[in-house]
Amino acid sequence: MRNLSIIVLALSISSVAPASAELFSVGPFKAYGDFRFRVESDWDSQDASGTPRDDRTRLRVRLRTGFSLDFHDHWQVGARLRSGAEDSHQSPHITIVDLDDNDTGDASFQLDRWYLQGSTGGFSAWAGRNSLPIWKQNELLFDDDATMAGLGVGWKGDVGPGRLSLGGGYFSPPVGMRRFSGNLTAAQVAYAPELAGTRWTMALGLFLFDADPDDPDAAILLQGNGLRDYTIQTASVQARFSVADRPLTLGGDVFHNDQSYSASNSDSFTAANHDQTDGYVLQATYGGLSDGGDWLLGYYYANIEALAVDNSYSQDDWVRWGSATQTRGSDLKGHELRAGWALNAKMNLLFRVYLVEAITSAEDGNRARIDFNYSF
Numbered sequence: 001m002r003n004l005s006i007i008v009l010a011l012s013i014s015s016v017a018p019a020s021a022e023l024f025s026v027g028p029f030k031a032y033g034d035f036r037f038r039v040e041s042d043w044d045s046q047d048a049s050g051t052p053r054d055d056r057t058r059l060r061v062r063l064r065t066g067f068s069l070d071f072h073d074h075w076q077v078g079a080r081l082r083s084g085a086e087d088s089h090q091s092p093h094i095t096i097v098d099l100d101d102n103d104t105g106d107a108s109f110q111l112d113r114w115y116l117q118g119s120t121g122g123f124s125a126w127a128g129r130n131s132l133p134i135w136k137q138n139e140l141l142f143d144d145d146a147t148m149a150g151l152g153v154g155w156k157g158d159v160g161p162g163r164l165s166l167g168g169g170y171f172s173p174p175v176g177m178r179r180f181s182g183n184l185t186a187a188q189v190a191y192a193p194e195l196a197g198t199r200w201t202m203a204l205g206l207f208l209f210d211a212d213p214d215d216p217d218a219a220i221l222l223q224g225n226g227l228r229d230y231t232i233q234t235a236s237v238q239a240r241f242s243v244a245d246r247p248l249t250l251g252g253d254v255f256h257n258d259q260s261y262s263a264s265n266s267d268s269f270t271a272a273n274h275d276q277t278d279g280y281v282l283q284a285t286y287g288g289l290s291d292g293g294d295w296l297l298g299y300y301y302a303n304i305e306a307l308a309v310d311n312s313y314s315q316d317d318w319v320r321w322g323s324a325t326q327t328r329g330s331d332l333k334g335h336e337l338r339a340g341w342a343l344n345a346k347m348n349l350l351f352r353v354y355l356v357e358a359i360t361s362a363e364d365g366n367r368a369r370i371d372f373n374y375s376f
Contacts, residue, residue, distance in 0.1 A: 033065035034375040038093065042320050045365030048358065053320070053365070058104075059097040066113060074120050080113035082145075088325035089146050089174040090316040105324055110177035112147045122157040133167040134188040135203050137238050137251045139315035140281045140302055140329075146313045148173055149180055162193025162200070173209070173313060176325070181218045181226050183210040188234075198241040205234040209310050222326050224267045225312040231258040232309060246287050255279040255308045270307070276331065276360065279308030289342040289350075296340035296350075305359060306331035318354045319365055331363075332356050346375045 066080030084092035115128030150171030190203035218226030316327035334356030357364035
């Protein structure tokens with residue numbers, strides 16, 4: 001692989017913990033954060049017309065720090081600051097060195113969480129900006145970094161042999177880190193019983209993106225996503241059990257966009273992909289990264305058609321397709337291989353390889369990453 005020696009060198013360097021502040025807690029106030037150093041290499045990639053892209057290797061970092069304050073038995077306020085470009089709601093990473101002399105892009109800090117949350121019994125609700133209150137086992141539908149502004153609600157309680165969870169809310173999706181456009185109505189029901197030594201989780205969800213074509217910011221999103229409605233139905237299942245005293249997790253997700261797009265739609269991308277509205281993910285992981293000496297192996301297969309998800313808010317890991325600040329994370333099929341090792345409870349190394357090609361064009365690409373993660 002190109003630049004393999006650089007990746008190996010970075011792996012050895014990143015095995016040393018960086019200097020950082022320790023987590024501290026004073027009464028109801030807690031401060032926290034995390035740091036990531038990443039080596040990322042992309043090779044053998046071509047665009048939709050079959051024109052090769054230049055290979056590239058980058059050194060990237062991520063820094064996040066936040067706080068929470070429980071000012072009452074049932075109330076909490078919190079906020080989090082993250083690195084990353086102002087125009088990118090999908091990625092908090094900053095390129096510090098591009099080994100192929102490409103532009104490293106903008107570097108700044110943004111608030112990606114700010115909320116007031118209340119809870120009592122099994123009920124909870126928050127207002128502000130936060131992660132979606134839903135269960136998910138990967139980021140193929142929603143990127144963890146794409147936090148939404150609005151109102152989130154949830155309830156959890158024991159029902160029969162398992163735990164029932166309801167979650168959802170009404171949100172405004174981000175366009176970059178400081179603007180929002182359109183609306184998202186989300187609802188999910190999940191049930192997690194334990195049967196015969198296996199912990200199951202099953203979930204059904206409905207996610208309605210209501211675009212605002214009159215909003216100038218909507219046009220910023222790639223492939224007309226800010227101008228197009230989505231009605232995404234989801235079904236997920238996961239089984240978790242123990243093999244040789246280590247957790248083995250098997251899971252799958254199915255996505256279907258129930259919008260009836262027309263082959264004569266005025267938007268050329270919508271028209272060309274009017275029937276590309278389904279997707280699925282299969283995954284298996286063995287082990288974990290909770291304590292020092294733990295290790296993890298994983299495999300994922302994804303087949304996500306162009307309009308199966310709103311790719312302005314899905315993962316930005318699998319491909320380099322898009323712009324400097326947005327990733328087009330759909331119209332793809334391919335594999336993720338991962339391996340991880342925990343140095344201790346707060347530090348780990350994670351190696352991932354992505355081998356992906358487009359469903360409807362000649363676009364493809366290969367990517368490898370080594371992450372050193374440190375939480376404090």
